[in-house]
Amino acid sequence: MGSSNLAKYKSTVVKPDDFQEFWNQTLRETELVELNPRLSLDPMRSNDDVEVFTARYASYESLEIAGWYARPRNYSEPLPGLLFVPGYVSEPKLPTDLARDGYAVFSAAPRNKLRSNTVFNPGYPGLLTHNIESRATYGYRGFYMDAVRAFDFLSQMPEVDERRLGVLGGSQGGALTLLVSSLRNKAVAAASAGAPYLCSMMDSASLTRTYPYEEINDYLRLNPESEAVVRDTLNLYDIHNFVDQIECPIIVNIGLKDDVCPPETGFAVFERIGSDNKQLYPYKDCGHESGAGQGHGKVITDFFAKILSPNPVGPSTGAFTPEI
Amino acid sequence: MLIGERHFLDYWQSTLDEVAALQTSPVRRVEMPLRSNELSTACAFSFKGIGDYPLFAYYLVPNGSGPFTPLFQAPGYGSVVAVPAWERRDRFAVMALCHRGQRLSDDIYKAAYPGLLTDGLPKNETYKWREVVADCIRAVDVLLDQPEVNPDNMAISGSDLAFQSAALRDDVKVLLTSGQFLFADWKDYSAKITDVYPQQEFNDFRRSNPEQWEEAERTLGLFDLVNFAPNITANTLLAVGGLSDMSTASITDAIKGEVTVLPPTEYSALDHIAQENWLAEAAGEAKHPGPFLPR
Numbered sequence: 001m002g003s004s005n006l007a008k009y010k011s012t013v014v015k016p017d018d019f020q021e022f023w024n025q026t027l028r029e030t031e032l033v034e035l036n037p038r039l040s041l042d043p044m045r046s047n048d049d050v051e052v053f054t055a056r057y058a059s060y061e062s063l064e065i066a067g068w069y070a071r072p073r074n075y076s077e078p079l080p081g082l083l084f085v086p087g088y089v090s091e092p093k094l095p096t097d098l099a100r101d102g103y104a105v106f107s108a109a110p111r112n113k114l115r116s117n118t119v120f121n122p123g124y125p126g127l128l129t130h131n132i133e134s135r136a137t138y139g140y141r142g143f144y145m146d147a148v149r150a151f152d153f154l155s156q157m158p159e160v161d162e163r164r165l166g167v168l169g170g171s172q173g174g175a176l177t178l179l180v181s182s183l184r185n186k187a188v189a190a191a192s193a194g195a196p197y198l199c200s201m202m203d204s205a206s207l208t209r210t211y212p213y214e215e216i217n218d219y220l221r222l223n224p225e226s227e228a229v230v231r232d233t234l235n236l237y238d239i240h241n242f243v244d245q246i247e248c249p250i251i252v253n254i255g256l257k258d259d260v261c262p263p264e265t266g267f268a269v270f271e272r273i274g275s276d277n278k279q280l281y282p283y284k285d286c287g288h289e290s291g292a293g294q295g296h297g298k299v300i301t302d303f304f305a306k307i308l309s310p311n312p313v314g315p316s317t318g319a320f321t322p323e324i
Numbered sequence: 325m326l327i328g329e330r331h332f333l334d335y336w337q338s339t340l341d342e343v344a345a346l347q348t349s350p351v352r353r354v355e356m357p358l359r360s361n362e363l364s365t366a367c368a369f370s371f372k373g374i375g376d377y378p379l380f381a382y383y384l385v386p387n388g389s390g391p392f393t394p395l396f397q398a399p400g401y402g403s404v405v406a407v408p409a410w411e412r413r414d415r416f417a418v419m420a421l422c423h424r425g426q427r428l429s430d431d432i433y434k435a436a437y438p439g440l441l442t443d444g445l446p447k448n449e450t451y452k453w454r455e456v457v458a459d460c461i462r463a464v465d466v467l468l469d470q471p472e473v474n475p476d477n478m479a480i481s482g483s484d485l486a487f488q489s490a491a492l493r494d495d496v497k498v499l500l501t502s503g504q505f506l507f508a509d510w511k512d513y514s515a516k517i518t519d520v521y522p523q524q525e526f527n528d529f530r531r532s533n534p535e536q537w538e539e540a541e542r543t544l545g546l547f548d549l550v551n552f553a554p555n556i557t558a559n560t561l562l563a564v565g566g567l568s569d570m571s572t573a574s575i576t577d578a579i580k581g582e583v584t585v586l587p588p589t590e591y592s593a594l595d596h597i598a599q600e601n602w603l604a605e606a607a608g609e610a611k612h613p614g615p616f617l618p619r
Binding site: 043044045047089090091093094096097100114123124125209210211214217218219221222255256257258259284285286287288289292293294295321 | 589
């Protein structure tokens with residue numbers, strides 16, 4: 001399928017009538033839990049230019065969530081902040097490179113990731129279909145809130161300038177970037193989403209045979225009678241339904257031969273983004289890394305630098321590579 | 325018969341002997357209906373690694389009659405091991421091991437990321453990667469014991485662990501290496517700030533433990549791919565990124581089998597197709613038309 005046909009793809013996602021009410025309620029329940037942010041210096045991962053901390057905070061249903069927080073060791077003015085949200089199977093990036101570029105960076109480990117999986121641990125594969133027949137207890141409900149709370153953590157750090165906050169990530173991190181940019185649309189100043197996952201989920205499961213979406217195919221193969229219920233749940237969680245709320249400048253990159261997150265669903269969600277200031281970077285003959293090999297990392301760092309104006313604290317150690 | 329300097333030979337021969345002692349220990353194979361489909365039947369393997377350590381592996385066998393080419397998918401560096409991809413599961417009897425510390429093999433030891441790469445340094449007897457390599461050797465033994473595989477056509481894919489496993493066995497016919505090597509050019513990584521993890525773990529260790537670095541370097545030398553290379557007799561594809569010219573030359577010159585070097589390009593989907601087609605051809609299997617999208 002050529003890129004022009006990919007761009008014409010129409011998602012079958014439907015926005016449930018109670019979508020806004022459900023997520024408003026979920027946010028209210030989350031905000032009843034005191035954030036309780038804590039930092040602990042990690043000397044081994046810190047260096048002359050950057051301090052690295054292990055971070056902890058409380059999230060939806062009072063679960064303890066972990067993350068990395070990295071910032072320049074020396075700074076004289078408030079720092080711009082970046083939230084990095086992780087891919088499906090990868091562990092959260094240790095963001096010393098971005099801290100060296102002059103940002104305070106929070107790299108989140110939502111529930112089920114290592115260090116945040118004591119209570120909730122459906123594993124991989126597992127998360128995508130965990131409680132998938134229950135709108136109220138589907139695994140991503142708390143997971144989504146953990147990403148939003150990570151942004152709140154970053155925005156509350158005393159050294160961070162709350163007017164200069166960005167969000168970035170690829171794959172699931174791309175999905176979470178779109179989510180946070182939607183649910184915190186008055187606070188996010190810039191966003192970069194790569195190969196966004198969790199978009200047009202049921203369509204994606206039919207367009208690819210690759211995990212993680214194959215988890216849905218696996219589930220429906222054993223539970224074919226549940227298809228309507230599964231679709232109903234996923235409509236409530238589909239990132240496609242959030243993004244009309246996005247207001248900030250945003251860039252999105254997709255690989256036109258991505259067999260993990262089908263590119264047509266990337267085109268569809270990009271089309272739906274509410275911001276007027278949005279740009280799509282489609283990469284020919286690229287798979288799920290979506291242009292990393294063609295220098296998209298520099299596109300991302302230039303984009304944030306222009307909007308968030310960081311002051312680098314050390315020599316750049318090479319091109320930033322967007323992780324998925 | 326391993327080739328190398330005395331301390332390298334002693335270290336790895338004793339590890340191989342430990343694994344060989346497990347030859348008769350029980351192996352449990354249970355079907356996984358949730359991960360089985362029209363292409364293949366999925367199974368879960370449970371068996372013990374050295375130190376009586378419980379290990380898990382996915383095993384996917386093509387539907388139909390064998391014998392099938394066994395493909396050991398060596399674990400990458402990360403907590404999660406994926407179920408093998410559909411473009412492999414319709415033609416190979418493919419095993420994906422979760423080595424100790426990775427999810428599903430983490431009852432006793434939970435690996436940290438970052439952390440695993442320097443866990444147990446500086447001493448060679450406590451360095452965790454030795455046990456991780458041993459887990460791979462043990463898993464290949466289990467794979468080759470399955471009745472539907474052709475043990476004379478063994479293939480391995482992956483990165484460092486694929487390379488190290490292929491070197492420590494004399495029965496591997498095909499080796500596909502991709503991704504990035506951690507145990508080549510590691511002295512360069514440890515000598516400068518790169519901010520690139522996991523390689524930066526070496527630098528973090530050296531900065532935090534300067535007095536232990538000399539011993540750590542000796543230990544890491546036992547894992548250097550240049551030292552393993554003379555033991556590889558398989559038909560080998562080197563499709564790794566970021567490898568220095570010097571390491572590329574050292575490795576390709578030393579490998580005893582046929583070597584093809586195919587560095588990654590900026591077109592990752594095309595690279596993937598080329599690698600999978602090389603694997604299929606080298607193993608005597610049919611190529612996929614690619615790209616790997618069902619449309």
